[in-house]
Amino acid sequence: xxxxxxxxxxxxxxxxxxxxxxxxxxxxxxxxxxxxxxxxxxxxxxxxxxxxxxxxxxxxxxxxxxxxxxxxxxxxxxxxxxxxxxxxxxxxxxxxxxxxxxxxxxxxxxxxxxxxxxxxxxxxxxxxxxxxxxxxxxxxxxxxxxxxxx
Numbered sequence: 001x002x003x004x005x006x007x008x009x010x011x012x013x014x015x016x017x018x019x020x021x022x023x024x025x026x027x028x029x030x031x032x033x034x035x036x037x038x039x040x041x042x043x044x045x046x047x048x049x050x051x052x053x054x055x056x057x058x059x060x061x062x063x064x065x066x067x068x069x070x071x072x073x074x075x076x077x078x079x080x081x082x083x084x085x086x087x088x089x090x091x092x093x094x095x096x097x098x099x100x101x102x103x104x105x106x107x108x109x110x111x112x113x114x115x116x117x118x119x120x121x122x123x124x125x126x127x128x129x130x131x132x133x134x135x136x137x138x139x140x141x142x143x144x145x146x147x148x149x150x
Contacts, residue, residue, distance in 0.1 A: 002101060003068040006077045009106070010063045016055040022048060026105045033111040060084045066094075073101045 005024060012020035022044055025031075031041040036050045054061065062082040069076045077097045084090050096112040 001104075002070045002075050002099075003065075005101065005104070005106065006068055006075075006097075006099070007065060010065060010079075013051075014061050014063065016058070016061065018048065018051055018055060021051055024106050025109075026102055026107050029106055030108045032109070034113065035111070057085055058083055059086045073107075075099055075101075 009021060009024045012024065025044055025047060027044050028042075029044060029047060031047050031050065032039055033041075033050070035054075037053060038046070038050060041047045041050045060083070062084070064080040064082070065077060066080060067076075067078040069078075075098075077099065079095055079097065080092070081095055082090070082092045094114060098108075098110045098112065099106055100108040
């Protein structure tokens with residue numbers, strides 16, 4: 001049942017059908033998604049404003065559900081996201097949505113995206129990855145001419 005709920009929400013979102021999308025949420029639902037101007041949306045009216053903003057800026061929103069994990073009234077949806085905006089920008093990335101269901105509707109939905117941490121944390125993480133990649137390359141590079149194979 002929860003998979004069908006998530007699939008229905010995705011279909012309504014891709015159709016940019018605001019009322020149909022909102023029908024999947026409880027009146028006091030909460031949505032957290034860092035892609036929106038106000039990431040934390042509490043209540044259906046706040047969600048309405050957020051979704052209206054998204055629909056107004058996207059030529060074609062897109063999600064492909066890969067997996068749905070459920071346990072009781074909670075679950076995780078793993079999706080491939082592929083949005084095309086009116087300005088021609090296309091975004092493609094994977095993300096997870098954690099959700100909670102009450103009485104057959106979504107009570108909470110939170111997006112998790114594969115972005116690095118912001119600010120100095122991001123810089124340190126990026127430098128560390130480069131150093132690890134460099135070390136791996138140096139380990140694979142022969143250090144003496146006789147180690148080079150023709």
